[in-house]
Amino acid sequence: MRNNVFFEARGNAFYAPTWTPEQINALTMDHNLWYQAEGTMIAAASENYSMLTFADYQGARKKEPHSRVADPVFENPAQRNFRLAATSPCIDAGMDLGYKADYGQGIIPQGKGPDIGAFERKGV
Numbered sequence: 001m002r003n004n005v006f007f008e009a010r011g012n013a014f015y016a017p018t019w020t021p022e023q024i025n026a027l028t029m030d031h032n033l034w035y036q037a038e039g040t041m042i043a044a045a046s047e048n049y050s051m052l053t054f055a056d057y058q059g060a061r062k063k064e065p066h067s068r069v070a071d072p073v074f075e076n077p078a079q080r081n082f083r084l085a086a087t088s089p090c091i092d093a094g095m096d097l098g099y100k101a102d103y104g105q106g107i108i109p110q111g112k113g114p115d116i117g118a119f120e121r122k123g124v
Helices: 021-026 051-061
Strands: 005-007 014-016 033-035 042-044 047-049 074-076 081-084
Touching (some): 033 051, 047 051
Parallel strands (some): 005 033, 014 042
Antiparallel strands (some): 042 047
């Protein structure tokens, strides 16, 4: 799982409580952005991590060295507009996965590199 935004989930953003540590370790995850103001963000292999303990998750699981915890700064999430605002930390922070178009058929990349999330920020 790469270049994803996990944003204000109802419950856990990533939920795999019955997975073993080996299953979690086999999963490739990086270049993601995580944001959940309250509660558990990641529940996996009998471990729970919040935004405040994301660095502990990175250390314990040796995962997501390029991922970050921050507000993705969407244009208008209340109206389900999940396009990136000009100040989003997701801009140019993704990994090149070889995709040429985003979820809305916009060209990837628009700037120095791919963005994290479903939509590439235009006009960068």
